Each structure stands twice: as structure tokens, then as C-alpha cells.
Amino acid sequence: xxxxxxxxxxxxxxxxxxxxxxxxxxxxxxxxxxxxxxxxxxxxxxxxxxxxxxxxxxxxxxxxxxxxxxxxxxxxxxxxxxxxxxxxxxxxxxxxxxxxxxxxxxxxxxxxxxxxxxxxxxxxxxxxxxxxxxxxxxxxxxxxxxxxxxxxxxxxxxxxxxxxxxxxxxxxxxxxxxxxxxxxxxxxxxxxxxxxxxxxxxxxxxxxxxxxxxxxxxxxxxxxxxxxxxxxxxxxxxxxxxxxxxxxxxxxxxxxxxxxxxxxxxxxxxxxxxxxxxxxxxxxxxxxxxxxxxxxxxxxxxxxxxxxxxxxxxxxxxxxxxxxxxxxxxxxxxxxxxxxxxxxxxxxxxxxxxxxxxxxxxxxxxxxxxxxxx
Amino acid sequence: xxxxxxxxxxxxxxxxxxxxxxxxxxxxxxxxxxxxxxxxxxxxxxxxxxxxxxxxxxxxxxxxxxxxxxxxxxxxxxxxxxxxxxxxxxxxxxxxxxxxxxxxxxxxxxxxxxxxxxxxxxxxxxxxxxxxxxxxxxxxxxxxxxxxxxxxxxxxxxxxxxxxxxxxxxxxxxxxxxxxxxxxxxxxxxxxxxxxxxxxxxxxxxxxxxxxxxxxxxxxxxxxxxxxxxxxxxxxxxxxxxxxxxxxxxxxxxxxxxxxxxxxxxxxxxxxxxxxxxxxxxxxxxxxxxxxxxxxxxxxxxxxxxxxxxxxxxxxxxxxxxxxxxxxxxxxxxxxxxxxxxxxxxxxxxxxxxxxxxxxxxxxxxxxxxxxxx
Numbered sequence: 001x002x003x004x005x006x007x008x009x010x011x012x013x014x015x016x017x018x019x020x021x022x023x024x025x026x027x028x029x030x031x032x033x034x035x036x037x038x039x040x041x042x043x044x045x046x047x048x049x050x051x052x053x054x055x056x057x058x059x060x061x062x063x064x065x066x067x068x069x070x071x072x073x074x075x076x077x078x079x080x081x082x083x084x085x086x087x088x089x090x091x092x093x094x095x096x097x098x099x100x101x102x103x104x105x106x107x108x109x110x111x112x113x114x115x116x117x118x119x120x121x122x123x124x125x126x127x128x129x130x131x132x133x134x135x136x137x138x139x140x141x142x143x144x145x146x147x148x149x150x151x152x153x154x155x156x157x158x159x160x161x162x163x164x165x166x167x168x169x170x171x172x173x174x175x176x177x178x179x180x181x182x183x184x185x186x187x188x189x190x191x192x193x194x195x196x197x198x199x200x201x202x203x204x205x206x207x208x209x210x211x212x213x214x215x216x217x218x219x220x221x222x223x224x225x226x227x228x229x230x231x232x233x234x235x236x237x238x239x240x241x242x243x244x245x246x247x248x249x250x251x252x253x254x255x256x257x258x259x260x261x262x263x264x265x266x267x268x269x270x271x272x273x274x275x276x277x278x279x280x281x282x283x284x285x286x287x288x289x290x291x292x293x294x295x296x297x298x299x300x301x302x303x304x305x306x307x308x309x310x311x312x313x314x315x316x317x318x319x320x321x322x323x324x325x326x327x328x329x330x331x332x333x334x335x336x337x338x339x340x341x342x343x344x345x346x347x348x349x350x351x352x353x354x355x356x357x358x359x360x361x362x363x364x365x366x367x368x369x370x371x372x373x374x
Numbered sequence: 375x376x377x378x379x380x381x382x383x384x385x386x387x388x389x390x391x392x393x394x395x396x397x398x399x400x401x402x403x404x405x406x407x408x409x410x411x412x413x414x415x416x417x418x419x420x421x422x423x424x425x426x427x428x429x430x431x432x433x434x435x436x437x438x439x440x441x442x443x444x445x446x447x448x449x450x451x452x453x454x455x456x457x458x459x460x461x462x463x464x465x466x467x468x469x470x471x472x473x474x475x476x477x478x479x480x481x482x483x484x485x486x487x488x489x490x491x492x493x494x495x496x497x498x499x500x501x502x503x504x505x506x507x508x509x510x511x512x513x514x515x516x517x518x519x520x521x522x523x524x525x526x527x528x529x530x531x532x533x534x535x536x537x538x539x540x541x542x543x544x545x546x547x548x549x550x551x552x553x554x555x556x557x558x559x560x561x562x563x564x565x566x567x568x569x570x571x572x573x574x575x576x577x578x579x580x581x582x583x584x585x586x587x588x589x590x591x592x593x594x595x596x597x598x599x600x601x602x603x604x605x606x607x608x609x610x611x612x613x614x615x616x617x618x619x620x621x622x623x624x625x626x627x628x629x630x631x632x633x634x635x636x637x638x639x640x641x642x643x644x645x646x647x648x649x650x651x652x653x654x655x656x657x658x659x660x661x662x663x664x665x666x667x668x669x670x671x672x673x674x675x676x677x678x679x680x681x682x683x684x685x686x687x688x689x690x691x692x693x694x695x696x697x698x699x700x701x702x703x704x705x706x707x708x709x710x711x712x713x714x715x716x717x718x719x720x721x722x723x724x725x726x727x728x729x730x731x732x733x734x735x736x737x738x739x740x741x742x743x744x745x746x747x748x
Contacts, residue, residue: 114485
């Protein structure tokens, strides 16, 4: 009986939440609900100064914290609610964690996102108004398709996400294709949910800043990413979607771990990719990376040295971006660029502020996509 | 420096997890990792008797519990790990919560699912082998598309998921369409992630038990679901997908709250739907449902009474399913069926065990879909 009662109360409360009149999004101090609040939640909130405000009901806990890169101890009130306000945050997506008596979890008030090898919470700080970059706008929208495929490399069913541009469904054309990889601790969802790939591309295409393209987002957590991409993903995509099949209409890019995957795949295979994007990444200068690196870094540099002119002629764009000096990959990338300079490999370098974070990677995609397939 | 160090350690650890050799899925006792474990997690595990085993590292917590409908207190060992094993669980998907010192959260070791008005965890108990129902198989697969649309009813951008069958992409045919609604505390993701709609339909279609169809899964958390469906979703789907546009190729079904939405929409609009499915639901016999009900229940019964013969002639299938007496909607449904019987409204009733849970709703879809569009 007890179980049925709990279920009934749960059912009633969720129906009541579902049906409740929407609560005003702003309070008297001008703060607004995070757009990732789950239905019925009033926190986290965002103040006009872009501080995040948290309230967690935890009367029995000893210590409740928020980890947003920086840790904040929340303060308990007499009702057993724990409250806190952060420093101002930059625009865009930020991962955060709730820590309850030392246990790091996702905030039950918030949408969850797979990152940092677990389901974390996310908060979205508004961008400047009226700039058609990262926000959903009243323009034609493409779609993102969840597609299952059998990977011979992994000997398992896997999932990819495929962005198709607004014009795809009703045309019979073939489109160029960008393979776009997430970072470590993330998966194929990263570029869709945290990265807003579809929104960014829809916005760029509507403004004719980028040509319509298909974007394929695979799970890079593979024992052999290059084999997975070349032997499984690309043949599957070319069989199942209307994409052009030559190198001049094929691009590869990735962030962080996905940037290393990109380098490790594109450098030995310039015959496959005319465009290469490396976001917040770089071959590791000092530490070896067993598992991630199939060849020693020097082998790649030798390849580049040996066929320098071919590489410079064949890559229509070799684009490297970095989230400023606070990006954890900055030093590796700097050393890699020095080696490229010494060899004479041409590349474009784009630096922005923000560190090793999604706002930087969204901006990287926003800057990189317009350079493709023109 | 501290923040960079934390980020670097996080980055290294996630790369190491991502790159690690896969750990054996089974231990000496024969238990296996839950298929929803995040990468690197070894718990929850499932024993051969289909018990779930949990291990949560929480040295500073006073009380750690698992809530699977029934609450289990985990037991702390000297390392600060909390362990516990549940009773045997039935096959299929079960929501569960981790409770740390009274705070109900999702388990950081597990995939998260939006249900019960928050991100909960899920555990999947294996089905009997070699039965092509709910498990991914080596057959042709359709896809699920995430599509944004502007809802005039909500005056907001919303998202729907659209399942297209395996043959859709390469044909020019128009397909019949089922509009399929989630329950209270869930959203448009429910039927995709918890419900495995694409797997169920791919399996049914491969066995020629169901005809290829498009399935549209909208967010039913709306102030006026009927208006949202009729004025926004259906016109958008008919404009953007190759679907047939007559009532005999249009079905509406939903579970729990979605079943009430289905009744409230299909009964006043038999001219729009030839097939109706009501899973684990029924008009509420006693309590009023402000918000959810636009009309008094008696108004619907009067409609049915008045046009009994028309309803019986026009619904090719009016299908009602129930998760046994332990289903929280059982009594409402029973009373509703009594009213239907008294009026003389024809319907098919299907009862199975399992209560108000996803295994029952998957089975409902598996039983209902083959009846459609034949």
C-alpha cells in the first residue's frame, strides 16, 4: 500500500507541476530562472549581473556546495535551504556540480548533460541580444537525427547524431559533410546539447555565412578512433545520407580529445579531408598518451616534414583555435604550433578568451564553419 | 592555478577513462554492469537473479539510500563506500533515485532520464533472450529526429521527436502517423529514451508485424494540449514529413497523463483519428483535474452517449491497456470502462502485470502498433 501511495502522490504532484500556471520567470531583484531549470524549479536563477543563484533543499546535509570550476559553499537557512550566489559568469554554457556531503552529483533542479564522465548540470548565461550566433531564432531550422549503426571496429551497436540543414529534406542535392568530435568525458551528445551545433549552423546558413552542410557527431570513446571513423562512420554516412564523397567536400574537426583524434586521423590521411579543425587541443608535448596515440608524436611531425608542400597544397583550411592562456591545452598547442612553424606547415590560428570551455568551442564552430566548402 | 590544476586533472582522468581498456562486464559472482553505467563506472550491477547492486562512494554522508519505488538503505563499509542489493526486479526499464542525506538526486554512475519531474537514473533489467521485442537487433533501423518548431499555442519554440521507419529515407512514399504522448513528469524524450520506441518499431516492422509508420512524440506539458497538437504539431508534421493526411492514417495514443490528453483530444475529434490508444490511464472518477481537463468528464460521456454509433463505426481501434491492479490508474480506468460498457462504446482492453511503469508502456506500444493502419 505504501508504494502505491508514494506513486500516487508522485503522480499527482507531477500532474500538478505539469499543469500549473507558469510562474513568472523574473523576481523583484530582476533575476530570471535558468533556461535549463526543470519544470516547476525556480532555481538556479541568473541575476542581471550574470551571477548564478542556487537554492537546494537539504535540511539533513552537513555541507552543500556548488562546483563551477570554482567551488562555492552554500549557506543554510533556518528552513534547511542552502543558498548561494556566484561571481559573474561569462555568456554561454557552463557545467556545474552539486556536492552534497562530499558526493558530487547533478543538481535535481536542472537539466543534465553528459560531460566530465558523468551527468552534470548546466547553466546557460545569456549572450548579447540581437546577435544571431548561438540563440534560437525565427529562421528555417534543420534537424538532428539519432541514428544507430553497427561498428565493426567496436563490434557493437553505437549511435551517431547527424545534423541535416534546413534545405536537406526537400531537396535531392548532395551536401558536403563535417565530422565533428566532442572532448574527453563527453560523447556524441556534446556537440548537440552543450554545443548547439544545429542552432549555430541554422544561424550561419540563414545569414549565408556558411554553406548548407551535413554534420556528423560520433562517439569518440573508441579504442581506435581512426578505424571507427574511416571504416565504420564514413561508409555508413555515405551510404545513408545525401553527402558528397570526395575529399574537397569532407572536413574533420574536434575539440580537446577530439582535436587529437582529428590530428591523428587527418595527418596520415590528407587524401580524405580537405579541411581540418583543431579546437583547444594539440599533440601533447611532454606526457605520452597511451591508448590515445597509436603513433609517437614524432612520427606525425616526420610525415609533415617529409610532405610539407603536399600538406600545404592539400589542406584548404588547417584551422587551430585556443581558449586563451587559461585553456589547459594552451601550452601543448603553442609547442605544436612552434613545430609547425619550424617545418613550414601553414595553418590559421584563432585565439579567444574563455579557457577550456563550451563557450570557446561554440565560438570555434561559429568561426570555422564559414570557412568550409567554399 | 588551482582551477587550472583541477581542470587538468579532470581532463587527464577523463582521457584515461575514455582510453582505458574495457573492463570485463562480469565479476566472479556473475553480476554484470548495468547497460546504463556511464563510462568507467562498475556500478550499478545486475545479478543473475536480476537484483540490482549499488556502490556509492560517500565517506562523509550519514545516510545513503536507493529509491526504486521501494527504498533501500545502503550499508557503509570501512572505506566509506555504501553498498546494497535489491530484491529481484522485473525485465525492462526502472527509474531509481539516489538519496544522500535526504537529498534526492540522480546516481552519478548512471545515465540520466527525465522523469518524475527531474533527471532520475534508470536501470534496465534484461529481457528473455532471443525475443525480438525491446532489444536492439541486427535488422534495418529507422531514425529519430529532433525537430524544433514554433508553437503558436505556447508562443515559444518547442521540440518534437519524430521516428521515421527504415524505409522512409530512400522512398518517396507517404506514411501513416501515430502521435504518441508521454506521461506526467516526463517530456518528449520519454518514449525515445525510456520507451525505446524506435527499437520496438524497427523490430515490429522487420517481422512484418506492424506497417512502417511515422511516430511523433511531442512535449505534452502544455496549457492546452489539444490546441498544441491540432493547431501546431499536426500541421507542422504534415508540412515537413511525408505523412498521409487523412484520419484513417492518423492515430493518437498516450500513457498516463498522455492517455488523458488522448481521450480529451480524440473524443471531441473523431473526424481526425481512426485509432486511439490509452495506456495506464482513464478519466479521473472522483478528483477534478483543474488544468488538465478543459471540460467536465460528464461532457465527454454525453458526447459518447449521443453519438455512440458514430464512435463505434469511426474508431477502427479504441485500445485501452492497464498494468494490472497495482497500476495507480487501475481504478479510474475500471470506472471509465464501466461507463463505456453502459453506454455501449466498443473498445479493446489489454491487461498485463507491472503497474504504472515503463515495462508496461513498452508492452502497450508493442501490442498496439501492430493493430494500426491495416
